[in-house]
Amino acid sequence: MSLQLDTLAYTNQLRKLPPEHKLIFAFTTLIISLCSHALVQILIALWMTVWIVIYARIPAGVYWRLLMVTIVFCLTSLPALMVNGVAIANLPIVQLDSWYGLTFGQFYIYISRSGSIQAWGILTRALASTSCLYFLVLTVPFTEILQTLRWLKFPALLTDLLLLMYRFIFILLKTANELLTAQNSRGGYSTWHTSMKSLALLIGQLLQRTLQQYSQFSLGLQARGFAGELRFWHPRRYHSSPRYTVEAICGCVVLIGLEICRNAGIFTRI
């Protein structure tokens, strides 16, 4: 899955836009979605879907699966907020808050009004903010995020570490995969018992191989004249698109306007 997301980030239709534009856009919408109310948040989630699926041409199925991760995660945790229980004796205290309730022996279990409102708020906020982050993940390759960080004068130590982590994730995945295939081909996972044994071996070997890879990698770095800092040259082949810039700015202004109107109470008065 991580490799698929990575591929999409390199091949989407918004690749040619300057990465800092996309970063600013994603963070602006993220901040709006964190500060606003349900209506604006739902609009943001929908708008981001348009950006991701229609403008960037990320397959809808992939995006849907990603959203499902968030939704399922929320749905498993929200009932805890919505459902409350009290002893029968305390029923009058929660009478106002109770939406629908059942009595079980000495207990009264009910769906809470305030809890439901809270849960709904969390769900819309989670959807809006994850869709903003998915926009970032799906349209900006990790290397370009790093470039932007360097451009913003982030410390070299931090960006170097991020870069090495990114490189090593794929080396580690490859090593783990190779080991797993080797074990599978020799029947390493045929029964529960051997599976456990093989898994333990895999984890131990992975550490050893990673250390080995590391020492080879540092030789490789030295051979190429490593001078204490990883520096690269980046060509800039981006084209900013007036059409997308205008849509992004207008959209954000409308969303902020909507939120201010809501807070001013215009909608509730009418």
Added chain:
Amino acid sequence: MQEYLLEFEQVYYTYPGSERLQPPALNGLTMKIPSGKKCALIGQNGCGKTTLFLLANGLYKPNSGIVSWCGKPLIYNRHYLSKIRQKVGLVFQDPEQQLVASTVEEDISYGLCNLGLPETEIKQRVEQALIEFGLTNLAETPVHHLSLGQKKRVSIADVMVLHPELLVLDEPTSYLDIKHTRNLMKTLKEIHQNGNTLLIATHDLDLVYRWADWVFVMDKGQLMLEGTPEDVFSQKTLLEELELGIPLILC
């Protein structure tokens, strides 16, 4: 012009910690790499080829003996070594070991950035290397999306962009199919025509016979034999003793 680029004189090297387990990886090796030639190094697995290459690049320091470049012994300080590593380009057997950055063009630029060159020159040299090695349409591809043949090509471009005088390749054709081996040999031919000296380690004797001007035979950390392919492969008994065999063409 110097007759010999790189010289090894009575070089001994033992990997730290393996003194009692194994004989030294290089056991009194004496070898001279002639300038302007296509050299090949053959020998069994574990005969010290890779160790030799790491010493050639100044990555390891010999326990005793002298490694010299153009007649002058290597000095093991940072400044001098970075110059040597630019002149002796080392391509590792496993390209994964050498690729540092996340996209192809960034990776090619890495060595140039380490030399502290101005940006315009880096740009020009990276673009030239992309064209020379047929990597233009892979320029923005992340390295973990490349096939092994492509990674190999990138790792050679990485080193060639620094304009080394001696290019050392550790088993360049392992992992590669016939088509990619042919392409690689074509690239190496072009590199040689531009005046570079080449040294490759390989197990492919037919390739050595067809391609090399000068052949070194190593065994147990020592140089056993050197000469033109015709001379070396005429010594059938010695090669049989070393269990190396001879090219199929001569069988």
